[in-house]
Structure formats: structure tokens, C-alpha cells
Amino acid sequence: MADGATKGASVIVVGGGVTGLSAAWWLARSGVDVLVLDKGVVGWEASGRNGGGASHYHSPLFHEEQRLWPQMDALLGYPTEYQRERVIFALTESDLAAYQGMAAEGRKLGYSVSDLDAKQVRELVPMASQANLGGVHLHYGGHANPQRTVQAYAWALQDLGGRIAQHAPVSDIVEAGGRVVAVETPAGRIGCDALVIAAGPQTSMLLAKVGLRLPLGFGRAEMIVTEPAPLMKIGGVDGNGLYGRQTLRGNLAFGGGPHEWIEMTLDGPAARPTSPLTRNLARRVAELMPGAAHLRLIRSWAGVIENTPDGRPVLDRLENPANMVVATMSSVGFGLSPATGHAVRDLVLDGRCSFADLGKLKLSRFENIRDDWLEQRGWLPPEQRATSAPPSWE
Amino acid sequence: MTRPTDPSAIDGKLAAPEARADVLVIGAGPAGTAAAIEAAAQGAQVVLVDENPVDAQLMGLDTPLLFGGRMSGAVQRGGRLIEALVAANPALEQAAELGVDVRMGVTAWGLYVNGQGLRALPAPMVGLADADRSWMCGFDRLVLATGARDVALAFQGWDQPGVVGAAGLHALLQRYDAFTGRRVVVLGSGELGIGTALMAQGRGLEVAAVIETLEHSPASPEQLATLAAAGIPLLTGHTPRRAEGGRDGVERLVVTTDRGGEITFDCDTICLAVGLAPAVELLNAAGGRIVSDGERGGHAPALSGWATSLPGVFAAGDCAGLTASEAEAADQGRQAVRQALGRPAEGAPRRGADAWAYQRAWHGALTRDADPSLIVCQCEAVTRGDLLELRAPRYLGEPTAAAEARNLGSLIADGPPNQDQVKRLTRAGMGPCQGRRCREQVALTLAQAAGVSPADVPLALHRPPVRPLPLKVMADWNETAAMTEGWEIWFAIPGQWAAYDDIGTEREFVTPFGGEG
Numbered sequence: 018m019a020d021g022a023t024k025g026a027s028v029i030v031v032g033g034g035v036t037g038l039s040a041a042w043w044l045a046r047s048g049v050d051v052l053v054l055d056k057g058v059v060g061w062e063a064s065g066r067n068g069g070g071a072s073h074y075h076s077p078l079f080h081e082e083q084r085l086w087p088q089m090d091a092l093l094g095y096p097t098e099y100q101r102e103r104v105i106f107a108l109t110e111s112d113l114a115a116y117q118g119m120a121a122e123g124r125k126l127g128y129s130v131s132d133l134d135a136k137q138v139r140e141l142v143p144m145a146s147q148a149n150l151g152g153v154h155l156h157y158g159g160h161a162n163p164q165r166t167v168q169a170y171a172w173a174l175q176d177l178g179g180r181i182a183q184h185a186p187v188s189d190i191v192e193a194g195g196r197v198v199a200v201e202t203p204a205g206r207i208g209c210d211a212l213v214i215a216a217g218p219q220t221s222m223l224l225a226k227v228g229l230r231l232p233l234g235f236g237r238a239e240m241i242v243t244e245p246a247p248l249m250k251i252g253g254v255d256g257n258g259l260y261g262r263q264t265l266r267g268n269l270a271f272g273g274g275p276h277e278w279i280e281m282t283l284d285g286p287a288a289r290p291t292s293p294l295t296r297n298l299a300r301r302v303a304e305l306m307p308g309a310a311h312l313r314l315i316r317s318w319a320g321v322i323e324n325t326p327d328g329r330p331v332l333d334r335l336e337n338p339a340n341m342v343v344a345t346m347s348s349v350g351f352g353l354s355p356a357t358g359h360a361v362r363d364l365v366l367d368g369r370c371s372f373a374d375l376g377k378l379k380l381s382r383f384e385n386i387r388d389d390w391l392e393q394r395g396w397l398p399p400e401q402r403a404t405s406a407p408p409s410w411e
Numbered sequence: 412m413t414r415p416t417d418p419s420a421i422d423g424k425l426a427a428p429e430a431r432a433d434v435l436v437i438g439a440g441p442a443g444t445a446a447a448i449e450a451a452a453q454g455a456q457v458v459l460v461d462e463n464p465v466d467a468q469l470m471g472l473d474t475p476l477l478f479g480g481r482m483s484g485a486v487q488r489g490g491r492l493i494e495a496l497v498a499a500n501p502a503l504e505q506a507a508e509l510g511v512d513v514r515m516g517v518t519a520w521g522l523y524v525n526g527q528g529l530r531a532l533p534a535p536m537v538g539l540a541d542a543d544r545s546w547m548c549g550f551d552r553l554v555l556a557t558g559a560r561d562v563a564l565a566f567q568g569w570d571q572p573g574v575v576g577a578a579g580l581h582a583l584l585q586r587y588d589a590f591t592g593r594r595v596v597v598l599g600s601g602e603l604g605i606g607t608a609l610m611a612q613g614r615g616l617e618v619a620a621v622i623e624t625l626e627h628s629p630a631s632p633e634q635l636a637t638l639a640a641a642g643i644p645l646l647t648g649h650t651p652r653r654a655e656g657g658r659d660g661v662e663r664l665v666v667t668t669d670r671g672g673e674i675t676f677d678c679d680t681i682c683l684a685v686g687l688a689p690a691v692e693l694l695n696a697a698g699g700r701i702v703s704d705g706e707r708g709g710h711a712p713a714l715s716g717w718a719t720s721l722p723g724v725f726a727a728g729d730c731a732g733l734t735a736s737e738a739e740a741a742d743q744g745r746q747a748v749r750q751a752l753g754r755p756a757e758g759a760p761r762r763g764a765d766a767w768a769y770q771r772a773w774h775g776a777l778t779r780d781a782d783p784s785l786i787v788c789q790c791e792a793v794t795r796g797d798l799l800e801l802r803a804p805r806y807l808g809e810p811t812a813a814a815e816a817r818n819l820g821s822l823i824a825d826g827p828p829n830q831d832q833v834k835r836l837t838r839a840g841m842g843p844c845q846g847r848r849c850r851e852q853v854a855l856t857l858a859q860a861a862g863v864s865p866a867d868v869p870l871a872l873h874r875p876p877v878r879p880l881p882l883k884v885m886a887d888w889n890e891t892a893a894m895t896e897g898w899e900i901w902f903a904i905p906g907q908w909a910a911y912d913d914i915g916t917e918r919e920f921v922t923p924f925g926g927e928g
Contacts, residue, residue, distance in 0.1 A: 058829060065835070077911040094813035096803055122910055164835040165803070176813055183826040236420075236902060237528055243882065244843040258898045265806050266791075266838070273900045275421035279528050287527035288698045291875060293425055293538060293547055295521070296887035297894055303882045310886075313843055313879035321528070328907030329914075348902060377914050395417035399530040 025208030026052035026180065028365055029200055030215060031187045031223060034064035035163075035351050036344050037215035038170035038181075039358025040365075042093075045177035047366060052209075053171075053179065054202060056186035056285055060167025062217055064351060066289070066320030068240065068260045068272050069166075070253065071352035072103050072158025074122045076330075077373040081356035083128070083157050089355055094176065095169035098162035098265055103253035106138045106145060106152025108304065112256065113150050120153040129156040141251045144308030152256065160253040160262040163351055170354075186284070187216075190226045197227070197338045211365050215344040218323040220331075222283045227338060231331060232383050233323040234396035235281040236348065239291045240272035240319075241298045243312040257305040259298070269309060271302050278396045279321065291317040322348040325383070326390060332357070332378045334364040343380055419903040421531040424894040426887070428536040428549035432458035432512075434751065435537060435550035436744075437519045437693065439463075441737040442728025443556030444502045446744035450554075451509040453752055458548060459506060460517040462878070463586060464492035466542060472844045474878060475690070477561035477576030478583060480660060481680055485589035489516060489542075492587060499586050502741075517541050520885075521875035522553070522697035524721045529698075535723055537693075538876065545885050552723050552751040555694060556744055559708065559729035562686035562770060562851045565795070566777050568654030569681075570786045573661025577607045577684035584614045592680035596664050597621045600628040600645055601769060602735070604684035605638050611682070612641055619676045622666055623647040624776040629764055649674070650776045654681055685773045686766050688851060689730045692877035694719055695870065703866045705767035707732030707760055709851070710870045716756055717747035725751045732760030767866045774855040787856070788849040790842020797837050798856050804838050819860045828857040830871035840871060843879050 028044055030037045033055030044051045053059075071086050073079055089097050107113035120130040131137075131154040138152050139145050171181055182202075189201035190212065197212040214223050221231040245267030252263035261271035274294055279286065295317045303310040325331060325347045335341045342364045344357060360370045391397055416422055434450040436443045439461035447459040462475065467486045470478045486492065493515050497503050507513050521538035523529070534549040561576025563569075573592065575583070577599075583590035595616050597608045600623035608618045621638065626648045628635060638645055648668055655663040664676045688709045695701050700713035700720035711732050717725045727747035728740040743758060750756035778785075783796025791804065800818045802810065822832065830853055833839065839853050840846030846853075850871060858865040876885060901907075909919045 058826060058832060075908045075910050079911075094811050096807040096814075098807065125910075168836060172813065172817060181825065238901075244879065255900075258900050260900055266804065274898050275419055275424050275894070276902055277421040277529065277531050278417065279530075288529075290523075290526075290529040290696075290698055292421070292529055292531060293521070293523055293536070293887075294421065295875060296538070296545060296885055297890050297898075299882045300886035300888060300890065303886050310883040311881050313881055314876055314885045315843055315845055315879045316874045317876070318874055319528075324902055324904060326904075328902060328904030347907075349907075374911075377911065393415060395415040395420065399420075399422045 023204045023207055026050050027209065028211045028213060029054060029207060029209040030213040031200065032214065032216035032219070033059035033171065033181060033183065034062060034215065034217055035060065035167055035170065035354035036346055036357050037213065038167060038174060039354045040213055040215060040344065040361035041179050042170050042174045042177070043358040043362035044365060045174050045179040047362060049366070051179045052207070053174065053181045054185045054187055054200065055181070055183050056219070058183050059171045059181060060164065062285065063320035063322045064167045065164045066318055067163050067351045068270070069160040069163050069262050069351060070158070070260055071099070071160055072155055073349060073353055074126055076353055077375060078353050078356035078360060079126065081359060081372050082353050085355035086159065086161070093169040093173040095172055097166040097169050099159060100252050101157070101159040102251050103155040103158045103160070103255065104133070104138065104141050104152060104251045105155070105255040106133065106142070107150045108146060108148065108257050110150065113152065116153050120155070123155060123157065130154065131156065142249050142254055142306065144246065144249070144306035146305060146307050158253065162264065187223060190223065192227060192338055195337050196340045211340040213342045213344060213361055213365060215361070217345070218281045218321060219283055219285065220323065220343065220345045224343065229380070231343065231345065231380060232326055232386050232390055233345070234391055234394070235279050235321060235323055236276040237279050237289065237319050237321050238272060238276045239274070239294050239298065239317060240270055241295055241302070241314055242268050242270045242316045243309065244268065244315050246309055246312055257301045259301050259305060269302065269312065271298060273301065274298060278398050280398055286321045289319045289321055291319045324348045326386060326394070330378050331380050332360055332364070332375050333380045334368055335380065418897050419899040424891055424897055425531055425533060426547070426891045427533045428547040430458070430546060431549040432456060434552045434554065434748065435548055436554045436556060437537065438556035438558055438728070439500065439503060439513065439515070440556060440558050440728060440740065442740040442744035443554065444500060444506055444744070445741035446554045446556055446727060446748045447506045447511045448502065448509060449745040449748040450752070451506065451511045453748070455752065457511045458514065459511050460514045460519060460539060462516070462518040463496055464489055464516055469878070472879065473848055474844055475560055475847070476579035476582055477563055477683065477848065478579040479575030479680070480572030481575055481590055481592050482583055482587070483589040483591045486587060495588055496586060518878050518880070519693060520545070520878045520880060522693040524697055524724065526698055526721070540880055540884055543884065545880070550723065553725065554744065554747050554751060555724065555726045555730055556728045557690040557693065557730040559687035559733055560690050560847060561683065562688050563683055563848045564685060564774055564777050564852050565785055565787050566651045566653065567782065567785060568656065570789050571654065571656050571660045573656060573679055574654060574681045574683065577603050577682055578687055580607060580682050581610065584611065593617060594619055594678045595680040595682050596676050596678045597682045597684050598651060599623065599684035599773070600630055600647070601764065602630060602634065603687060605630050605634045607682055607684045608638060608643050609641055612643065618643045619678050620644045620646055622649050622651060624650045624773055629769065686770045686851070687729065687733055689732060691730060692873040694721070694724070694726065696873040696875045696877055697721060699724065701870055704732070705765035705866055706762040708766045711760070714760065716750045717743070718750060733763055734761050767864060770851065771855060771858070771865055774852060775859070778859070787852055788839040788842065790844050791838040793837050793839040795856070798833065798839060798853065799860065801833070801836055803836065823861045828861040828863065828868050830854055830857055830868060833857060834871060845877070845879055846871065
């Protein structure tokens with residue numbers, strides 16, 4: 018932990034992922050003395066390991082997400098690699114219907130979408146399958162580089178006088194008179210006037226410290242990345258059960274497919290391995306874009322994300338402790354983060370979000386959930402199998 | 412009663428491995444071949460895979476060794492090469508006669524063992540591939556005999572054909588008989604450098620000189636005497652400054668002394684022999700424990716006897732800690748198999764001179780007064796200046812004033828040196844060679860900037876596939892029906908993509924597929 022980090026702050030944010038860092042940055046923009054505590058390195062978990070998409074029509078934060086992304090590089094002062102627009106194209110009739118249905122949702126919200134025939138798809142995505150059935154072109158949304166973005170938030174926050182302490186895990190929350198007054202860290206107790214918990218999977222364990230129950234399941238999801246390909250007109254490409262993006266360097270990064278439910282501790286995941294699912298992802302990318310089939314696969318990675326029972330965020334200023342805000346995005350946090358940070362800033366300083374109704378995202382909606390809900394949903398890790406059989410020739 | 416399952420979770424979707432082995436051995440060098448023979452002699456069903464002959468295009472990416480573009484057209488002829496490889500290693504024939512299933516030209520690109528964060532595997536398995544396809548091979552016991560790879564350090568002009576690594580040179584001369592150079596300067600006068608110089612001369616190359624940046628060679632008097640007897644000049648206290656060349660790469664190497672004099676050597680090849688790194692990619696990518704151990708060559712497997720921290724996985728030969736001879740490596744391979752089969756085993760990895768100290772000295776000398784434009788990461792064209800200034804790649808445009816104010820020092824002030832973080836920001840090590848050419852020198856640069864030993868810079872994580880293989884080769888064209896039927900783009904939680912206004916209405920659970928977005 019860097020010197021000076023242990024000085025108290027007006028607002029402490031627990032969790033240096035995109036949500037916590039954006040919230041802290043928004044607070045610092047309002048002149049608040051803010052300190053971010055992270056158990057490890059900023060953006061080390063799912064915030065730096067995701068598809069980078071920014072097209073979340075389903076969220077109450079959608080309009081703010083769309084308003085902010087085109088400005089983020091200028092606001093932060095560091096490149097996020099944000100690219101507007103997205104192409105989603107189909108190899109099957111049922112996928113095409115689904116994509117058109119999604120486009121209808123965007124149009125309903127006032128955003129522009131073009132329908133594409135197969136030829137138009139290939140004009141935008143030259144590597145696309147000739148057998149594609151067409152798709153949709155979103156003139157909104159887009160994608161950014163998760164790793165660059167998370168560092169941009171962190172640095173922009175520091176530039177405004179905000180502080181970040183890495184390798185500073187919070188082990189307990191100290192209350193007095195219905196309010197949070199401090200958190201415990203290995204470097205000692207750090208005082209605060211308000212607390213934001215944006216600790217991803219660890220959010221539920223931290224809430225438990227003040228007697229609150231946030232039901233979460235923990236999943237590991239995988240992506241693959243290729244060597245660079247010539248830049249396509251639109252880098253954000255989905256289809257064939259995949260989400261993905263082309264980086265401005267040219268690499269294709271794609272994910273999708275089954276997740277694994279895993280165990281979690283306050284220290285975070287012990288490892289983030291990928292599995293032979295890499296081969297299934299490779300196949301789907303090659304099917305979606307046969308022109309990319311010759312590209313070399315150079316990495317795979319996994320991210321660990323939390324999910325609430327309904328798959329929706331908890332963005333809530335609690336009643337007790339009254340100076341505490343909870344922010345978990347339920348596995349869809351990166352793209353919304355510019356807007357989420359704004360919302361959290363509003364909740365901390367004003368008690369309510371100034372630009373969206375968050376009434377359906379309160380923690381209290383899970384009050385009556387059964388204790389065995391994870392088991393009921395099948396959200397438990399695969400049953401442990403033998404790691405290696407005894408030698409069969411003995 | 413079976414418990415409820417999430418239909419879009421991974422449970423039951425990964426296929427059982429297509430092939431299997433009682434004992435799977437990766438690498439048919441001395442350690443791996445001896446391990447396979449020992450296992451077969453004990454009655455085990457053994458599969459021995461080796462990535463040689465390596466695909467010519469991969470060799471062009473300096474994968475797995477620093478071949479430096481000095482391979483002849485012979486590397487294009489796979490069939491002929493297999494004959495040459497078998498001829499160069501007679502023990503392979505013995506292995507085959509004992510019933511070992513020997514697979515040449517087969518690359519191991521991934522190791523998967525159930526453990527923390529991954530429990531869904533139907534069996535422990537290794538991902539294999541040839542030129543056309545990939546498949547999984549299950550195992551009861553696995554012996555990693557993956558050898559060592561070249562440690563590359565940059566100097567002006569190193570990014571042109573003709574700068575090879577000691578292991579790359581050795582492979583091209585001894586294994587492939589496909590080396591095009593004639594006159595070589597060797598950098599480094601430790602065991603590796605002197606051994607490489609003598610081997611090269613023995614294969615008919617002219618060795619112009621061995622260059623040592625230290626004032627005194629770390630080699631033994633006997634080794635130095637052998638070098639002198641061979642008539643190979645050794646220049647200590649001399650540091651390479653630049654390689655000059657033309658269309659076909661290196662033509663000259665200029666070296667200087669601390670007192671400033673320049674000496675120019677005509678040569679077509681410069682051989683980096685300042686270090687080899689144990690090839691721990693598979694083990695590291697699978698979550699096996701790696702320790703920083705300079706006396707074993709750098710980052711090496713944590714071992715109990717010859718057992719790694721992963722159940723059923725053993726290591727022997729150079730990948731367990733650099734060995735001094737083929738006989739030593741072979742003995743380790745036999746011992747590792749004995750332990751793997753539950754029989755008494757002995758021995759321990761060899762401990763040599765501290766690799767960190769030697770590489771640090773060389774890196775320090777090569778970077779003293781180095782121009783910031785010195786290329787460190789060839790794939791991504793990241794310079795030493797880019798690393799020190801923590802500069803984002805040029806395609807992201809001119810840096811802002813805020814970005815200009817950030818550098819490696821300010822990053823290190825916020826936390827201990829972390830190569831993966833630097834990689835993400837500068838792209839050093841993110842290219843198609845998977846960081847083989849810059850991994851150690853970026854770590855050395857971090858150590859230099861942070862004022863710590865390279866031993867204390869955590870290993871940048873390897874990720875599968877540990878060889879850069881085409882999508883069409885990696886693809887599983889024969890996946891399980893459960894995978895196909897249960898494939899979802901994201902968690903498939905009912906109502907997750909419902910429009911906010913639809914929550915709580917009859918439309919909440921009928922919103923069409925939305926994608927992760």
C-alpha cells in the first residue's frame with residue numbers, strides 16, 4: 018500500500034474495478050475526497066477481462082451509457098479505445114429473428130438500427146461467412162478496451178486528487194449509530210463518512226459484515242484472442258453465439274458459451290483458468306468468419322463475475338447503514354460503467370439518481386429468497402471429480 | 412436424487428478426451444525419451460509427443476526457439492525432417508520398439524487439470540495438435556520434458572535475420588541440419604556460451620569470437636582452456652553495441668569496451684547465449700506452482716522429488732531446472748517416471764550459477780546508454796522508451812498531457828512491479844510470438860526501474876494455447892451434443908435482458924435474445 022493511503026477519506030470505495038473506479042472518479046469530479054481500496058491490482062478481475070461491449074438497451078442506465086461513451090477519452094484524458102457501432106449477423110433463421118427483435122428494442126428507445134442483407138454484412142465484416150443470412154447494424158453502442166479503460170479511470174481519478182490503495186483488502190466494516198464509520202484493512206482502520214461497496218463477487222461477503230444478505234452466484238466465463246487481422250469497418254461483431262470485438266491493433270477477441278459456477282472467498286478467486294472450451298470458441302469464430310479461420314489463436318482468458326438471482330444489478334443507497342451504497346452489476350458491468358459511476362455518485366451525494374429510475378434495482382427485492390436458492394437454480398460448482406485415476410496397469 | 416443443474420453451465424459439456432495414455436510424455440529430447448522408455452519397460456501404455464519438426468511458419472515467428480530466420484529451405488520438408496530427427500536421436504527407435512506411441516510433429520498447447528476454478532473436466536488432459544487439427548489426450552500420469560527456450564536481450568539491430576538463440580542454433584544445427592549461417596559471434600561466455608561456440612565450430616561454422624560483458628568469464632578454467640585450445644577468441648569486458656546488416660540480415664557486429672574503443676566483427680549470425688529459460692508454459696498456464704529460482708535457470712516448477720504441484724504431473728530435464736548433459740537429463744526422465752509410477756526415485760534438479768544475476772548484468776550492459784528507440788517487443792514494435800514511458804501504442808494517437816506524465820516509475824509507485832499490467836498498457840509481449848522474444852527483457856526492465864532483483868518480479872502469466880495455432884486447427888469440429896444444444900451467449904438468466912420498463916409486466920420474460928452487448 019502506498020504511503021498516505023491509510024489516511025481516512027470522505028468516501029471510501031471498496032473495489033477497484035470499473036464500477037468502483039468510475040464511481041470514485043465521478044465523486045472526485047464533484048470535489049469529494051475519495052479513496053479506493055482494492056484487494057489486489059486495479060481492474061485485475063472481470064473489469065479487465067471481458068468483451069468490452071457498450072450496447073445495453075435493457076438497462077435503465079442505457080441512455081447515459083450511450084451519452085457518455087463518445088466523450089470518455091476526452092473526459093478521462095486517457096485512451097479507452099472506444100469505437101461506436103456494432104454489427105450482429107446470423108447464420109441461422111432463429112438467430113436472425115432474435116437479432117431483429119433486439120434491434121426493435123433499440124429502435125423503441127429512439128436509437129438508429131439498419132437491417133443488413135448478407136452482402137451488406139460482408140461489406141462491414143469482410144471475413145464474414147458468405148452463407149450469412151443478414152443481420153443488424155446498430156448505429157449506437159460499440160466497444161472499448163477493458164484494460165485501457167480501467168487504467169484510464171484509475172489515472173483520471175488520481176489526476177483529480179483521488180487516492181487508490183492497491184493490495185489493500187477490506188476485512189471488516191465498522192459501524193456506529195446506524196452508520197459506517199470505518200473499514201478494517203491490513204494497514205489498520207481507515208475512517209470514512211460514506212462507503213461504497215463495488216467489490217464484484219466480494220460484495221456479498223462484505224455486506225454480510227454488516228448483517229445484510231446479497232444473494233450472489235459466481236461464474237467463470239472464457240474468451241479467446243487471435244493475432245491481428247486487417248481492420249474491419251466495424252470492430253464490434255456478434256453472432257453464432259458469440260460476442261466480440263476487433264481491437265484497434267486488429268486482434269479478434271471473442272467469448273460466449275457455457276460458464277462454470279465456482280466457489281468464492283473474500284480473497285477472490287484462487288485462479289482464473291480457461292478450459293478446452295477454447296476449441297469450441299475457436300470453431301464458432303471460424304464459422305462466423307471463415308476469412309479469419311487461418312488466424313493464429315494466441316491467448317485465452319477467463320473472468321470471474323457475480324450474478325444476482327434475476328441477473329440484474331443492485332444499485333442501492335441503503336437505509337441501514339444509511340451512508341452505504343451497494344453497486345453490483347450482475348455480470349454486465351464494463352460497458353455501463355461510465356453511467357454506473359454517475360449513478361453511484363448521485364446516490365452517495367444526493368441520495369437518489371438524477372438521470373434514471375433505479376427503483377427496481379434495490380437490494381430489498383431479494384429479502385425473501387430461500388437460503389438454498391443457489392442449489393435450486395443449479396448454480397453450484399460441478400461436482401468434484403477425481404483429479405487423476407490410479408494407474409490402470411497396476 | 413440428482414440436484415438441479417443450470418442448462419447453460421459447463422457441467423457435462425466438455426468432451427471426454429479423444430485419446431488417452433497411462434503415461435503421456437511431452438518432449439522427445441533426452442529426458443522425455445528416457446522417461447517414455449522407462450515407463451514402457453514398466454508396462455505402461457505410453458504416448459510420447461514432440462513438436463519437432465516445427466511448422467516452418469512457426470519457426471518464422473521464433474517459436475518455440477529463437478531461430479532468427481536462419482533456417483534453410485529444408486525446414487519446409489516435413490517428412491524428410493522426421494527422418495533426420497529420428498536419426499539424431501537413436502533412443503527414439505528403441506522407444507518405438509518397446510511399444511511407445513511416438514508422435515513427432517505434434518504440439519502440446521494446453522494442460523488441463525481439475526482444481527481451483529475449474530472442476531468441469533471429465534479427465535485430466537493435454538491439448539495436442541498437428542498441422543491440420545487439434546485433439547485432447549487424457550492421461551493418468553504426465554511427464555513434462557519440454558526443455559528450455561531462449562532468453563533474448565535487445566541491442567541495436569537485433570530485430571533482423573541472423574540474431575539467433577543458443578537453443579535455436581543448436582536445434583537448427585544438430586536436430587534439423589538446416590542452418591544457413593557460416594560465421595557466428597557468440598554472446599555470453601558461461602557454460603552455455605562456451606558450449607554453443609564449441610558445438611558450432613564442431614558443426615563446421617567459423618566462430619569469430621565469444622563476447623563477454625563481464626570483466627571475467629563465469630566459465631570454469633577447464634572450459635576456458637577448451638575454448639582457447641579450439642582457437643576461439645574470448646573478449647571479456649566487451650559489450651555489443653549494434654548489429655549492422657543488409658537485405659539478408661546481419662553482416663557485422665560492433666562491440667565496445669568501457670573505455671570506448673570499437674571492434675567490428677564480420678559475421679552473418681549473432682548467437683545470444685546469455686541464458687535459457689525452463690519451458691514452464693504448460694504448467695504455468697494450468698495453474699501449477701512456479702517458483703523463482705535463479706539456480707535452476709529462472710522460473711521453474713515447484714517440485715517435490717519430480718512431482719509438480721498438479722496431481723499426476725511430473726517434470727524432468729531442462730524444464731525442471733537446466734541440466735548440464737544429456738545423460739543427466741535422461742536420468743532425470745527415468746527417475747521422474749519411477750516416482751510417477753509409485754516406485755522409489757531419487758535425484759534432484761541441478762543447481763547451477765544464478766541465472767538472474769548473469770542476465771541482469773548483461774541486460775544492464777546492453778541497456779546502458781541504449782537509445783529509447785531500441786525495439787524490445789518485435790511483434791508489437793514496442794521500444795525501450797515506450798516501456799519506460801509506459802506509452803500506449805501509436806495507433807491510439809498522440810498521447811495527452813496527462814498520459815505523457817505517466818511512466819513506468821509512476822506505475823511502480825502505485826504498486827509492486829507487475830509485468831502483466833505493463834503488457835496490457837504497452838502491448839509488450841502481446842503479439843503472435845506470445846512474448847517469447849521479450850518476456851525476460853521486459854521483466855529485467857521492470858526490475859531495473861523498480862530497483863529490485865528480477866527474481867522478485869512475478870512471472871507474467873502464460874495462457875493457453877501456449878503455441879500460436881490457427882483457429883481452424885484449434886477448432887473442435889466434433890463437439891458434444893450437450894455443448895451444441897446448451898450453448899448460450901451469456902448466462903441465460905431468465906429476464907436478464909428484459910427492458911427495464913418491462914420488469915414486473917407480462918413482457919418481463921418474453922424479451923428476445925439480447926446478447927452480452
